[in-house]
Amino acid sequence: MAEEKQAVTRRRFGRAVAQAGAAAAVPAVLAGTASGQIATPAPGQVGPVLVGNYAMVDQIRVGGIGIRGRGMADLRMMLGDERVKFVAIADIRNSAREMVKSTVDNYYKNNDCVMYKDPTEILERKDIDALLIATSDRWHGPMAMWAAQSGKDMYIEKPGAMSIAESYAMAENVKRYGVVYQSGCQRKNQYAFEFAVGLARSGKLGRLLAVHADTAIGLGTVDAGGHGWWAADAPEPDPLVFDWDKWLGPCLWRPYNSHYADRGRGEFWDFHAGLLEWASHTVAMAQWAADMEHTEPVEYEPEGGIFRGDGLISRYTINCRYANGIKLVLRNHSWDLLGSCSNRFEGTEGWVETGDSGRIAVSENLKSLLPTRQGKRYDPTAEHIREFIQCIRSRTPPRANAEVTAHTHVASHAAWICAQLNRKVTWDPAKRMFINDEEANRMRSRAYREPWRMEALATNM
Amino acid sequence: MAQTPGQTQPPQGAPQATPQGAPASGQGQPPAGAKPVQVPRPTVPPEFDGLPIWKMEPAKLLALVKDPASTVFQKAIACKKLAFVGGRDAIQPMAALLSHPQLSCYARFGLEPNPDPLVDDVLRAALPKLKGKLQIGVITTIGVRKDAKALDALIGLINDSDAEVAGAAAASVGMIGGLQAAKALQSALGGTKPPVFPVVARACLICAEGLMAGNRPRALELYTQLSATTMPGPVRLAALRNLNAAGPAPPGAKAYPPPTGEAAENDKSGFLGRGR
Numbered sequence: 001m002a003e004e005k006q007a008v009t010r011r012r013f014g015r016a017v018a019q020a021g022a023a024a025a026v027p028a029v030l031a032g033t034a035s036g037q038i039a040t041p042a043p044g045q046v047g048p049v050l051v052g053n054y055a056m057v058d059q060i061r062v063g064g065i066g067i068r069g070r071g072m073a074d075l076r077m078m079l080g081d082e083r084v085k086f087v088a089i090a091d092i093r094n095s096a097r098e099m100v101k102s103t104v105d106n107y108y109k110n111n112d113c114v115m116y117k118d119p120t121e122i123l124e125r126k127d128i129d130a131l132l133i134a135t136s137d138r139w140h141g142p143m144a145m146w147a148a149q150s151g152k153d154m155y156i157e158k159p160g161a162m163s164i165a166e167s168y169a170m171a172e173n174v175k176r177y178g179v180v181y182q183s184g185c186q187r188k189n190q191y192a193f194e195f196a197v198g199l200a201r202s203g204k205l206g207r208l209l210a211v212h213a214d215t216a217i218g219l220g221t222v223d224a225g226g227h228g229w230w231a232a233d234a235p236e237p238d239p240l241v242f243d244w245d246k247w248l249g250p251c252l253w254r255p256y257n258s259h260y261a262d263r264g265r266g267e268f269w270d271f272h273a274g275l276l277e278w279a280s281h282t283v284a285m286a287q288w289a290a291d292m293e294h295t296e297p298v299e300y301e302p303e304g305g306i307f308r309g310d311g312l313i314s315r316y317t318i319n320c321r322y323a324n325g326i327k328l329v330l331r332n333h334s335w336d337l338l339g340s341c342s343n344r345f346e347g348t349e350g351w352v353e354t355g356d357s358g359r360i361a362v363s364e365n366l367k368s369l370l371p372t373r374q375g376k377r378y379d380p381t382a383e384h385i386r387e388f389i390q391c392i393r394s395r396t397p398p399r400a401n402a403e404v405t406a407h408t409h410v411a412s413h414a415a416w417i418c419a420q421l422n423r424k425v426t427w428d429p430a431k432r433m434f435i436n437d438e439e440a441n442r443m444r445s446r447a448y449r450e451p452w453r454m455e456a457l458a459t460n461m
Numbered sequence: 462m463a464q465t466p467g468q469t470q471p472p473q474g475a476p477q478a479t480p481q482g483a484p485a486s487g488q489g490q491p492p493a494g495a496k497p498v499q500v501p502r503p504t505v506p507p508e509f510d511g512l513p514i515w516k517m518e519p520a521k522l523l524a525l526v527k528d529p530a531s532t533v534f535q536k537a538i539a540c541k542k543l544a545f546v547g548g549r550d551a552i553q554p555m556a557a558l559l560s561h562p563q564l565s566c567y568a569r570f571g572l573e574p575n576p577d578p579l580v581d582d583v584l585r586a587a588l589p590k591l592k593g594k595l596q597i598g599v600i601t602t603i604g605v606r607k608d609a610k611a612l613d614a615l616i617g618l619i620n621d622s623d624a625e626v627a628g629a630a631a632a633s634v635g636m637i638g639g640l641q642a643a644k645a646l647q648s649a650l651g652g653t654k655p656p657v658f659p660v661v662a663r664a665c666l667i668c669a670e671g672l673m674a675g676n677r678p679r680a681l682e683l684y685t686q687l688s689a690t691t692m693p694g695p696v697r698l699a700a701l702r703n704l705n706a707a708g709p710a711p712p713g714a715k716a717y718p719p720p721t722g723e724a725a726e727n728d729k730s731g732f733l734g735r736g737r
Contacts (some may be wrong), residue, residue, distance in 0.1 A: 126694075149663060151695030175694050176666065227541060228511035230534060235471055252541070252570060253563050442545045442574035447605070448542055449566040450598030451625055454605075455632050457671055 010243035044316045059085040060392055061256040063122040066091055067100050071134025075100065077382045078132060079107050080125055082260045085388050087128060092243040105342045116455060117243065119143065123150040124224045130154060130392055131312075134184070137273045138251050141166040144181065145454055146404070148173040153180035159276035160456035161407050165445035168432065169456035170335035171406035182388040183400035185284050185408075187341060189387055190380035192354040193285050195371065196345060200289035204366060205347025211290045212344040214319075214335055214355070215275050227269050256364035275419065278341050279330060281411035284341045284400065289413065290326050293404040297322045302417035320413045323429075330415050336361050345376065366458045377398035432458070511538035519546050526554045540564070540571035544617055546549060549577050556583035565595045569602045581608040588614055597629040605634025616645040619661070621654070627653070628660035634663025638671035643683060650686065658673060662696040669703070681707055 003109040027352040062084050066073055066267075074435035078084045086108075097115040104113040116122055122131070123146055130153040133143045149155045160183050161167040174181045188192045199205055223291035230401070236244050244256045251270045266272050273280070287293045315448040318326040335342045339355030350363035362369065391398040410432075417440050418425045426435040434440040448454065483563060513527065516636045525531050531539075536558065543551045552575065558568035568587040585601050588611070591599055600618065603611045615637070618630035631649060634642045646665040653661050669683035684707070687700035704710075719725070 121472065147696060151698065176670065177699050226540065228515045229505045230509035230511075232506045232509065241662060250535070252566050254537075259591075354520060432569050438576070445574060445605075447544075447566070447570040447573040450569075450594045450601065451629065453601040453629060455595075455634055455637075455660075457636065457667055 001221070002251050022285060028330045032111065042164045059131050060389060061127055061134055061209060062086050062130045063088040063090065063128040064100060064121060064134070065089075065119045066133065066135030066139065068093075068096050068134070070184070071132065072100075072103070073381055074132055074155065074157070075103065076384060077379070079104065081386065081389055083393075085450075086113065086132075088114040088116060088122055088414065090122045092117060092246045094241045099303060103241045108186075109368040117240070119146070121150070123147065126426065127151065128335075130180075131156075133157065136271065137276075138162055139249050141170050142250055142448075142452060144170045145173040145456070146432065148177040148179050148181075149179055149455070155182045155184065155385060156278040157184040158405075159273040159409065160280065160402075161409050161413075162273050163444060163446045164410050164432070166454065167406040167409040167451065168458035169454045171402040172456050172458050174402035178395075180388070180391050180395065180398065181402035181405070182384065182391065183280070183402075183405040184222065185281050185282075185400040185405070186380040186384035186450050187285055188288070188355075188399040189282050189308045189383035190356075190358070191371075191377045192260060192358045192360050192374075193343065195360055196284060196343060196352045196354045199352045199362070199369070200345040200347065200349075201291060204349070204369065205351065206349030208290055208345065209325050210264040210329055210346045210348070211286035212329040212331065212339070212342075212353075213279060214332065214342040215279045216328045216340065217331045221345060227253075230254050231259040232257060248450040250446075250450065252449055274412075274417075275330065275416040276409065279415065280405075280408060281341045282343055283328070283330070283412045284404070284408040285329055285347070285407055287404070288334045288399075289343070289345045290322065290328070292322055292326070292328075292407075294407055295322070296407055296414060296427060297328050298427050298429065299424065300415050300427065301424040302419055302422055316419065318418055320411070320415060328411070330412075377379070388430070413444075493645050500522070503590060508532070509534055511535075515610040517542070519548060519551065521544065522547070523551050523554060526551070526558070536564055537567045539566035544571045544574055546559055547575060548621075549579055551575075552577060552579050552583055555586060559584075559587045559599060560591060560595060563596070565598055573602045573605060581610065584608070585611050585614065593623065593626070596626055600629040600633050602613055604629075604636040607637050609637055609639060612639075612641050613643075616641075619645065619649050619657070624656050626658045629655065631661045631664045635667040638668050639674070640672075640679065643668050644677060645671060647683065647686065659693045659696070662693050666696055666699055669700075673703075676709075 049107060060083055062078060064071065064075060066084065067089060075086070079086060081456075086104050089097055089104070091097045091100070094117075096299065097117070101113045103113050104112050131147050131303055133147065133154055133156040135143060135157075137159050137228050140156055140159060141163075144154060144156055144160060144355060147156075161170050162346075200211070202209060210292070228386065229232075234257045235255040239245070241311060242261070247261055248254070260268065260271065266277070299319075299321040301319045303317045303319050315333045316331065318330040319332065322328065335343075335355070337355075338353060338359050339357035342353060342355035344351060344353040350366045352360065352362045352366065356359045359374045387398050397403070414427050414434075417434075420443070421440060425437055425440045427433075434446070511534065514522070515538060517525070517539070522543050525539040526543070527537050540555055540558070540566070544554065547555070552572065555568045555571045558564040563570070571586070584599055584606070585608070587599050588596065588603070600615065603615065612634065613635050615630045619627050619634065621627045621630065631646065631653075632644060642663070646661055646668055649661045650658070650665060665683055665687055669680045669687065672680040672683070682703065684700040684703045687696055688704055690697065692700070
């Protein structure tokens with residue numbers, strides 16, 4: 001008895017509860033059965049819900065596509081989750097394939113991670129349930145659509161689409177095939193942002209007046225310069241080492257130069273989603289705070305920007321307005337130095353601002369609500385991936401699901417089009433078109449280079 | 462090992478990630494709190510400096526596209542700008558580039574968003590003159606523009622010996638949609654094999670989705686066909702979800718007998734349908 005009492009310390013109690021929970025969560029599969037072989041649930045036991053290929057009873061088998069810098073951060077977190085088994089990598093770069101395989105095999109202490117040059121080979125593998133996609137921007141939309149068509153859930157880095165049309169097409173495919181989509185908008189699972197959104201949505205700020213989104217980077221491609229030049233021709237590398245045609249993907253053809261892949265991605269409109277580099281995070285948070293996740297602002301107007309013709313852009317503000325009058329302000333200046341990707345929400349009874357530092361600033365009257373401990377509390381990427389894995393099992397949409405991501409992207413693309421045209425534009429969310437503005441409407445989509453295509457109803461809208 | 466917030470451990474041997482909280486795809490991004498900086502413009506090869514072209518009026522852009530002496534680069538940038546500002550007079554000159562291996566994508570980029578119906582005419586005219594990837598590009602643009610007048614030609618291409626062409630044609634037929642498309646795709650479901658068959662099935666799914674608002678019975682008929690076990694898994698699941706959403710199974714569908722045996726006899730809850 002004494003031993004039993006001693007065993008139930010607070011720490012041990014937590015462990016015991018976790019173990020009990022884990023046992024309760026074990027679905028009706030006999031130990032040792034192969035993945036996906038389902039036994040009849042015992043009386044009183046809730047059986048597993050199998051959808052498609054998802055062997056939720058065992059581990060979720062994940063494949064990766066295009067994993068380098070940012071993708072490696074995601075991969076680390078996935079490997080650390082015992083519900084995940086990472087089994088394969090596809091990349092057009094030989095070096096990237098080998099780096100991921102080495103990391104994964106080193107972690108699992110085996111040699112099992114399979115390498116593919118062509119992502120379609122991973123998509124064809126019926127034993128892979130979900131994908132981690134961390135290619136560059138131009139491939140996110142097509143990959144998401146392919147993954148959905150293959151019935152695979154996906155955690156996919158942002159920006160999720162290069163145009164308004166692609167945003168809708170991506171969400172349409174995810175909905176059609178009923179897969180789980182989590183955009184790499186990890187701030188949706190970051191405490192400081194959750195707190196700020198909570199203040200806005202719980203009425204603590206009073207009636208909401210404006211939500212502000214930091215769009216600090218992605219400036220080089222906002223106007224003409226990003227369209228205007230090619231790097232010098234260079235001999236194309238061996239496709240087995242680096243497949244230039246596949247790197248280009250659906251983007252317009254241009255001769256090879258290592259500059260594009262190595263460091264110049266952000267300088268070119270063709271390869272970069274401009275404002276969305278940060279807007280896909282910060283506008284997402286703003287739309288969440290304003291309870292506008294399923295629509296977009298109806299007006300967009302640039303203010304005070306120096307939109308130069310050489311592709312560089314300095315201080316700027318884009319004022320947007322939702323149909324209910326709430327403002328969405330995209331700006332790259334005058335932030336409270338709370339970290340990158342800041343957001344500020346203003347209401348009739350107060351304001352809140354936060355950023356990646358995890359610190360939170362509020363109006364004087366709200367200071368009593370501030371958490372006692374400021375700063376980062378946990379890794380948002382880990383938490384975001386954790387939510388993704390949970391949603392794979394529950395078949396429910398995560399916070400950064402395809403639909404809210406599409407609306408975020410449409411709003412951000414519309415703002416970017418406004419910046420490129422350097423004039424006010426008006427948007428009709430129901431008709432998915434700019435009002436009386438043919439030039440802006442033509443900028444809603446980007447034709448894919450052959451032989452790539454998007455299979456969607458939302459094409460010419 | 463149960464995971465709780467803040468307890469996720471990076472695997473041993475994994476390389477260090479980008480700084481926590483850095484934006485995704487964040488190579489080369491400024492640290493937290495950094496002010497925006499102007500990046501100096503890199504050295505631009507003079508033959509590939511397109512800014513002067515980008516600033517041209519549509520008439521000059523058009524002249525550049527027409528001029529045989531213009532370089533591939535000059536024509537490419539001109540087509541790109543004409544996508545946004547090109548009028549009817551830009552259509553034929555750009556259509557002339559549809560057979561150019563490098564410039565075809567630029568020509569379609571310029572033509573695809575142009576709302577003038579003449580674009581559909583030139584694309585239909587170009588379709589039989591092209592082969593391989595260039596033909597696929599035109600097929601795709603026709604699908605994006607939903608040109609129903611091209612259906613006959615596209616339906617014919619579903620049986621093309623080039624599987625890539627056949628798949629692209631099926632996808633575009635699905636996106637254009639309507640009753641003619643539905644009939645052709647239903648027929649193709651029985652007459653094609655992988656790798657074309659899965660594309661046909663997906664196209665049929667899109668077609669059904671498009672019909673749902675205007676011709677629900679026909680859409681449900683397509684969904685029923687797509688819910689067969691012979692269909693690709695993701696397509697079958699999508700069709701089943703749509704059928705479930707549309708309402709209960711029709712009369713005559715397989716009905717299961719009520720539970721019997723000792724458990725059912727002793728059941729007092731009514732849960733097994735015996736409500737005592």
